[in-house]
Amino acid sequence: MLTAAGVETDLILWLNLAATFGFGLSGGLAGVRARLDLFGVLVLAAVVGLAGGVTRDVLIGVPPETFRDGRYLVAVGAAGIVCYFAAATLDRLGRAVLVFDAVGLSLFCVTGASKAVAFGLGPAQAVVLGAVTGVGGGILRDVLLREVPMVLRSELYAVPAVLGATVVAVAHEAGSDRGAWALAGAAACLLLRLAGVRYGLHIPVAPSERRPPDPDA
Amino acid sequence: MLTAAGVETDLILWLNLAATFGFGLSGGLAGVRARLDLFGVLVLAAVVGLAGGVTRDVLIGVPPETFRDGRYLVAVGAAGIVCYFAAATLDRLGRAVLVFDAVGLSLFCVTGASKAVAFGLGPAQAVVLGAVTGVGGGILRDVLLREVPMVLRSELYAVPAVLGATVVAVAHEAGSDRGAWALAGAAACLLLRLAGVRYGLHIPVAPSERRPPDPDA
Amino acid sequence: MLTAAGVETDLILWLNLAATFGFGLSGGLAGVRARLDLFGVLVLAAVVGLAGGVTRDVLIGVPPETFRDGRYLVAVGAAGIVCYFAAATLDRLGRAVLVFDAVGLSLFCVTGASKAVAFGLGPAQAVVLGAVTGVGGGILRDVLLREVPMVLRSELYAVPAVLGATVVAVAHEAGSDRGAWALAGAAACLLLRLAGVRYGLHIPVAPSERRPPDPDA
Numbered sequence: 001m002l003t004a005a006g007v008e009t010d011l012i013l014w015l016n017l018a019a020t021f022g023f024g025l026s027g028g029l030a031g032v033r034a035r036l037d038l039f040g041v042l043v044l045a046a047v048v049g050l051a052g053g054v055t056r057d058v059l060i061g062v063p064p065e066t067f068r069d070g071r072y073l074v075a076v077g078a079a080g081i082v083c084y085f086a087a088a089t090l091d092r093l094g095r096a097v098l099v100f101d102a103v104g105l106s107l108f109c110v111t112g113a114s115k116a117v118a119f120g121l122g123p124a125q126a127v128v129l130g131a132v133t134g135v136g137g138g139i140l141r142d143v144l145l146r147e148v149p150m151v152l153r154s155e156l157y158a159v160p161a162v163l164g165a166t167v168v169a170v171a172h173e174a175g176s177d178r179g180a181w182a183l184a185g186a187a188a189c190l191l192l193r194l195a196g197v198r199y200g201l202h203i204p205v206a207p208s209e210r211r212p213p214d215p216d217a
Numbered sequence: 218m219l220t221a222a223g224v225e226t227d228l229i230l231w232l233n234l235a236a237t238f239g240f241g242l243s244g245g246l247a248g249v250r251a252r253l254d255l256f257g258v259l260v261l262a263a264v265v266g267l268a269g270g271v272t273r274d275v276l277i278g279v280p281p282e283t284f285r286d287g288r289y290l291v292a293v294g295a296a297g298i299v300c301y302f303a304a305a306t307l308d309r310l311g312r313a314v315l316v317f318d319a320v321g322l323s324l325f326c327v328t329g330a331s332k333a334v335a336f337g338l339g340p341a342q343a344v345v346l347g348a349v350t351g352v353g354g355g356i357l358r359d360v361l362l363r364e365v366p367m368v369l370r371s372e373l374y375a376v377p378a379v380l381g382a383t384v385v386a387v388a389h390e391a392g393s394d395r396g397a398w399a400l401a402g403a404a405a406c407l408l409l410r411l412a413g414v415r416y417g418l419h420i421p422v423a424p425s426e427r428r429p430p431d432p433d434a
Numbered sequence: 435m436l437t438a439a440g441v442e443t444d445l446i447l448w449l450n451l452a453a454t455f456g457f458g459l460s461g462g463l464a465g466v467r468a469r470l471d472l473f474g475v476l477v478l479a480a481v482v483g484l485a486g487g488v489t490r491d492v493l494i495g496v497p498p499e500t501f502r503d504g505r506y507l508v509a510v511g512a513a514g515i516v517c518y519f520a521a522a523t524l525d526r527l528g529r530a531v532l533v534f535d536a537v538g539l540s541l542f543c544v545t546g547a548s549k550a551v552a553f554g555l556g557p558a559q560a561v562v563l564g565a566v567t568g569v570g571g572g573i574l575r576d577v578l579l580r581e582v583p584m585v586l587r588s589e590l591y592a593v594p595a596v597l598g599a600t601v602v603a604v605a606h607e608a609g610s611d612r613g614a615w616a617l618a619g620a621a622a623c624l625l626l627r628l629a630g631v632r633y634g635l636h637i638p639v640a641p642s643e644r645r646p647p648d649p650d651a
Binding site: 275276339341342345356360363364365366368369371375376379420421422423425426 | 465466467468469470471472473474475477478480488492496497498501502504507508517518519521522577578579580
Binding site: 031032035036037039041046054058062063064067068070073074084085087088143145146 | 492493494495555556558559562573577580581582583585586587588592593596636637638639640641642643
């Protein structure tokens with residue numbers, strides 16, 4: 001997808017694998033906290049690491065790519081095993097895991113959007129697929145653990161993904177698929193996500209619901 | 218699908234877009250009520266408006282059609298924004314939204330069944346796909362909001378969709394794919410759904426469970 | 435998939451239909467217990483009987499096979515109707531239903547793995563797809579009924595499926611796709627699953643969580 005001049009394909013592959021591993025840590029840790037067994041922890045790591053990309057490919061209508069490439073399975077398997085045996089250590093590295101997750105989000109949103117335009121889908125679809133690739137895994141994680149998905153109700157998590165994907169989609173519409181735009185989109189996503197974490201930004205609920213939260217809601 | 222003599226293709230497209238918008242309103246309102254943020258409300262609108270058709274196409278084994286056509290994304294995006302800013306107004310139009318939703322159900326069940334027979338699937342598959350197209354979005358909405366899907370446990374909602382799809386499947390088996398049968402199926406679905414709402418019809422739980430509901434269930 | 439010398443194709447078909455029916459019983463009973471209506475019971479039966487195989491085919495990137503073959507729809511429909519009208523009788527046959535389910539798991543894990551290698555996927559993918567085919571339906575059943583999936587947190591359920599799929603994948607890597615290996619894999623899965631039920635085996639939660647369970651968790 002991102003093989004344009006100036007972008008090292010190997011670099012993209014390794015970044016993607018690192019992002020998948022980072023997302024896998026997020027899923028595996030959630031599984032450990034929910035007291036799942038080893039199999040459950042591995043499933044959660046795989047779901048968060050792979051589900052966004054699989055959903056993207058199903059929506060495009062092509063066989064899921066990350067599933068076919070065994071290295072991605074190795075990445076999520078390793079993430080799950082690390083979480084299972086070293087959850088306490090990962091907790092002490094809390095902020096590092098958060099940064100890892102933000103890097104994953106940034107890479108996934110631009111690879112999702114890049115793949116959409118490469119398959120001839122329009123800019124709106126590219127933005128949606130970028131967001132789906134970035135946040136799909138986290139939504140499925142929360143559904144499996146019986147929670148209303150975090151990304152739908154709090155934190156500035158989806159908006160950075162939409163921003164990153166929009167950079168790619170707009171550049172494509174303007175006639176350029178250069179890898180530099182993908183890097184710019186990823187950087188924009190990463191900065192906005194980290195700023196959101198740092199300053200506690202979030203987008204509001206609907207005007208009609210802006211009362212003090214119900215204490216037993 | 219429904220281009221047979223006497224049916225205006227443009228009309229079908231606009232009805233489908235209207236149905237998608239109506240389903241989007243249903244999803245968006247549920248998102249507002251669950252105190253999701255703007256992104257969450259848009260996701261819920263998209264899920265209810267598009268997931269049934271996407272699931273249908275995945276089960277047939279073709280790239281999801283409504284996702285490729287940007288107009289459907291516009292329809293669910295508009296529905297989500299309307300819900301976010303005007304949820305209170307929509308509440309006052311409660312009955313109108315219900316009718317909109319019933320029209321959407323009626324159109325989706327017959328387009329789902331028509332697409333199944335057009336791709337050579339059998340009558341049982343056509344009925345299942347008609348139902349999936351009609352109720353799939355609502356099931357996913359309830360899963361995301363952490364509720365046992367309404368359509369699986371109460372109200373006469375799926376049966377009208379099955380009826381509408383059955384009309385199309387039976388007509389196809391009898392040798393006719395005329396658009397008039399699709400319209401007849403949609404009308405049958407719409408009438409049964411509205412009668413169900415009006416008279417509070419529902420289908421019973423299993424005989425073994427017909428005790429007074431457990432107070433802490 | 436399993437047409438190799440010495441394995442009767444008709445036998446495999448009937449075993450697959452029996453497994454689908456058995457999984458359908460498991461889903462339908464869960465639906466009856468959750469006080470779903472007849473439509474909900476049928477949906478649960480279909481989900482548990484078919485979702486694993488559908489997910490496997492989507493991950494491979496081919497149209498879902500069991501959905502196209504009307505006999506599988508008949509099997510899950512029959513299972514749903516039996517559950518709806520005879521749930522009390524099935525409860526008295528509790529152990530028989532459990533064995534039925536274990537047979538289904540055994541067959542599904544080897545047919546999933548066999549299909550993966552037949553489509554040229556690697557051994558890791560074959561094991562994952564064998565597990566997905568075996569446990570996917572049960573996970574979706576629990577999500578629809580708003581429970582953290584049983585298979586992710588307790589009982590020795592996924593490990594037998596992984597074992598059965600591994601036998602097929604290893605045999606394929608070693609150069610043999612003979613049906614006898616599929617039967618051996620299914621037998622290994624069945625034995626381990628029944629031993630797990632008999633002796634209450636389970637795999638542990640992560641070391642960091644091995645405190646006495648929280649009483650209100």
